[in-house]
């Protein structure tokens with residue numbers, strides 16, 4: 001393959017975060033999931049990544065400068081260089097160019113929102129676009145998204161799901177023939193209009209960086225005494241969720257969403273154990289349940305390996321849910337931080 005080293009140029013992508021309803025928890029090999037997962041793509045919480053390339057003499061090393069929110073970050077630089085190095089066989093240009101990478105999140109600073117899904121998917125998309133320009137790879141629309149999802153997954157498992165409008169499925173399930181362990185696929189055309197307007201109000205209970213990484217959490221699954229039961233549960237929940245999403249069935253959606261969030265907490269309570277919950281988290285989830293029972297409004301919660309609570313509901317009940325959040329839940333939000341997000345579209349190419 002010919003790799004030109006004369007050009008300079010830029011590519012940039014904006015990619016969203018996502019929130020899993022059926023959780024990916026536990027992995028093996030090269031970031032393959034123990035169970036399939038389904039997530040909703042968000043619209044406000046996203047990362048913008050720009051890569052400028054400059055010619056550089058061929059090297060065995062990755063040559064990058066990495067800036068996070070305009071500040072050079074040696075911590076991210078080392079992590080990204082390692083990731084890019086692992087991909088240099090697939091993207092030969094990586095050893096011929098110097099890359100200046102700028103990345104920023106559009107969600108508030110230190111809001112305790114996981115950004116690996118949006119940042120790794122934005123980076124993978126930039127790699128795909130660079131590869132077309134610098135390794136003369138032809139564009140094939142279907143393959144582009146599948147490969148981008150594959151490379152995003154190698155950076156962070158959940159990032160594989162951030163590339164598709166509305167919702168995505170990652171991991172093999174016999175229910176969908178095209179599903180795969182290597183990449184996610186979009187579920188946009190299998191979703192009832194009720195779920196295309198899904199709202200996600202995220203109550204930031206604690207904005208501090210989490211003390212236990214997802215990597216350590218996934219590792220706990222290897223010898224987990226509940227492993228077999230968890231795999232059975234997750235596969236069963238995938239089946240029920242696919243059907244609920246197709247039918248617009250909120251009752252089943254609520255049951256699955258809360259069952260998965262509570263299961264995640266239980267899976268962390270192994271040996272050794274850890275907890276990411278705060279007192280406010282428990283108070284909020286109890287109040288959501290009471291509110292739902294007393295008003296019959298379809299609203300539920302999920303959690304994202306941290307203390308912050310994602311409150312999920314259809315747009316048609318938005319006013320009533322916002323009233324409830326402001327009256328009964330705002331007191332548990334650190335610095336009154338709540339992000340009102342909703343399902344969104346696929347990533348956007350900026351340059």
Ligand code: PMV
Pocket residue numbers: 019020022023024025037116156157158159214215304305
């Ligand atoms: O992609 P990771 O390694 O950060 O793991 C994500 C794990 C959860 O957010 C808890 C679940 C999920 O499916 O996103």
